[in-house]
């Protein structure tokens with residue numbers, strides 16, 4: 126059986142977690158958390174990275190920092206994970222869903238401006254599959270309308286747009302280190318902050334509304350409750366698990382890209398014959414092989430393809446029931462304009478196995494099954 130996902134693991138994880146346990150340094154903001162933050166800051170060029178308990182929580186922090194209030198509107202795609210919307214719904218805001226582009230499955234940047242009202246406060250581009258949204262256009266719209274941009278870069282670590290790391294182009298960026306992502310700490314994430322003026326407020330929100338981060342740096346002689354907040358910092362043991370992978374980030378990235386490229390070469394002839402569609406990476410975007418997907422003709426064909434490859438020992442999955450059609454989406458949000466592609470394209474898309482440790486032989490086997498299905 127070839128699983129759809131296997132969480133990333135590298136040997137040093139055991140050593141580093143063992144150190145945390147032995148030294149009895151297991152709470153948040155220990156040395157591994159610092160190492161992860163610094164690694165991400167150096168790699169992405171962000172002003173500040175704060176490791177969090179999840180990408181969902183990083184997005185919640187961004188919503189608090191952006192001062193999202195009840196009745197505010199936040200523009201985002203409906204083809205995304207629930208957390209993209211949840212973080213804003215928790216603040217009483219209304220997610221306003223805009224259609225996606227069929228090529229990248231990202232928000233259609235040409236439809237954003239028409240969805241803006243006087244209540245619009247933020248735009249949340251989601252970089253699907255680690256392939257960037259059209260950020261120049263989105264940032265231009267945001268600047269002209271004075272909107273905050275929060276990048277859902279859950280899938281986007283190691284990817285770039287015109288040379289800039291995803292998560293560092295908007296005001297805030299959110300990474301996920303869930304076990305299904307390229308780098309993992311079980312459950313975890315990170316908030317990337319571009320304006321140094323927002324760092325202190327973020328540290329306070331992350332530490333239960335206290336100025337404990339300043340206290341640890343010796344900038345105040347005792348810490349106290351200074352604002353609202355929550356607990357968004359992970360255990361240093363989780364950070365230790367992640368740090369072991371960040372040390373091998375390049376190797377993990379290359380292994381994933383090799384699988385992606387092999388899938389692409391293997392399946393190109395089916396795409397050339399018009400039987401399936403393959404992912405598109407626009408000019409200027411460097412991606413991280415977060416995912417490899419194919420698009421079948423329609424939902425019936427996709428269901429048959431899933432069953433066929435499952436009977437042959439390969440697990441493939443689809444995801445994202447578009448949020449505007451889900452019970453909570455109907456209750457909390459609204460779709461602006463026509464759903465021309467969101468539902469249609471989501472019903473055709475199938476994700477093939479992709480993880481660190483997947484071999485090229487396995488990729489050949491999986492591709493062979495897709496080909497024999499269409500033969």
Ligand SMILES: *Cc1c(COP(=O)(O)O)cnc(C)c1O
Pocket residue numbers: 178179180181182205206208209251277279280300301302303312313314
């Ligand atoms: C995985 C994912 C999230 C949520 O990440 P968690 O770390 O599990 O909270 C949010 N948005 C997108 C697009 C994701 O893929």
